[in-house]
Amino acid sequence: MGSEKRFHPAIMTLAWPVAALALLVVFNLAFTPGFFGIELRDGRFFGTPIDVLNHAAKVAIVAIGMTLVIATGGVDLSVGAVVAISGAVAAMFVTRSQASFPLVILAALAAGGVAGLCNGFLVARLRLQPIVATLVLMVAGRGVAQLITDGLIITFEHRALSSLANTAFAFIPIPAWIALALATAVGLFTRRTAAGMFVEAVGDNDRACRYAGVNDRAIKLGVYAFCGVCAGLAGLVECSYIKAADANNAGLFLELDAILAVVIGGTSLSGGRFSLTGSLVGAILIQTLTKTMYMHDVSADVAPLPKAIAVLAVCTLQSPVVKDRIAGMFSRGSA
Template sequence: MKKNNFLHKHQKTLAPLLSLVLIILVTASITPGFLSIKIVDGHLFGSLLDILHRATPTALVALGMAVVIGTRGIDLSVGAVIAISGAVTAVLTVNTDFPVWLVVLCALGTGVVCGLWNGILVSVFNIQPIVATLILMVAGRGIAQMITEGQIVTFHSDVLDAIGNGYFLAFPIRVWIAIGMIVLTVLVMRKTALGLFIEAVGANVRASRLVGIEARLLVLSAYVFSGFCAAMSGIILAADIRGADANNAGLWLELDAILAVVLAGASLAGGRIYLLLTIVGVLIIQTLTTAILTSGLPAQYNLVVKATIILAVLLIQSPKTRQWLSGFFSKNKNAGKSSAGEASTDKRSAKP
């Protein structure tokens, strides 16, 4: 009884975790050495570490996306913001004598300005989030190309190289950056009233205003945070390839971020924020990508296979499936009780 109550209470949490474990086990069964981890020069190497390494940009973007979706919004511009911040990082590194900390600050500031733009359109002018962020999604890559003058700008910086590909305490530095950002976001959202207020705005904006919550300011802050996270991702991606590619940097990354939030069990209707489960969703997506690439499948099948598996995961996690499984197990449980009751009755009637 207690076991069933635990499963029922935590089924939304367990579903993404079990999906991730299942995908890892299946991948390990078809890919030799997938779970092996080696230590080379004090650094950890292996497929699992590569998943963490490659998942970092998506994880940062998904954090911001989770908060925005919690307000009943959406941010389609994060891919373009990644391209803009990466372009700013590369151009300032090449064409100025700015110290790295100032270059990073300018790139992060660019992301904040982009988020502020989206937030003003949504919260002040009441433009639908999908339309407001679509504007920057379309124009953003053009802005990035203007910054780079249509070229792929390459650079060399020891500090940025360390951010993109360096190691600290055996783990990639970019993974530590993501962990720090995740911990900070979780603390702010769960240990202060801010997270509760944002969820209240997403659940019912009119009611939240009636109780004195500054709904517009919170929505604005959510988009600023999303822009900041996208800028961090853009800096890491630019540092990874030691350059800025305005055409391809962060391309379609917004879709993976949205999908990660959905895999976490959040509704696009807003009202709930699942930060840690969103990171699990990111790991599911990146594990699938790595598994497909290492399985030897032809490249043209990669996206179809990935979409099919993700659809299966979403169907398993859907409320209808959980309701059906809950009903199925309860029927079996009731049937077991009925059988036990009948057996007990038969024993009593058999007594002289």
């Protein structure tokens, strides 16, 4: 069966991040007392694994959109700011209007979608460099969020909205289910239709795609818009979790975590082949690492360093040069 061969390299790409995650879990089992402790309080589960899942879910949701953007050879730096915008929109809707809950969700997602379309327009139509094009919204987006909230942190008491991120189903927090469902839906859509092929093809050689009649602009516009919607969804989750919209701090540095998750997951920053599963594993890996350091009292100022080292290690193992060396070692061993 041909598909076996197709997924073979994907599995190889996944091997390193999964191995790193396993190593981290083993480390925590041995050296971090209470890392796997879960307790039931007020009908909800609390504990480190639940925390990790909750935070990883947010990164994962953004990383799913980011995966497609990166696969087309782009990048979206504005997702953190879009999270702030979407949270601000949701908070304003629930505090200043009688809008029904589905409408609130729709408005927040639409805000993300519009932001993504702006990015897509700059990249696909005006042919700006993705880094520059999305940097605009990365900087301006928080200003937009401030305008929406009048520069205030808007807190709210809204049962439906706050339960979104604060309830669990089958022990797993809802945001993790959302991330999983989103990844599954996107995975099915990209692999069952030709969308995945188009995205990979455009990332690999957009000029050849144009010559083959592929509407590369529409595809780029589409992935940026979708990435915006994903960021909007993450914004909903975040504001639901803290029951407030904080234009300054919501989704701060989320773009970096999302890009890292994608890269750790094996999708190349130069575009082409992408792996949604890899991005999910990457998101969990990053959160687990962060949490591990907190629990070992690594101060927040120093925390980025071990994180950077871990990321460097995983990325080094994916470098074509290192891969060749390792493959060479194995083939010599077997010869």
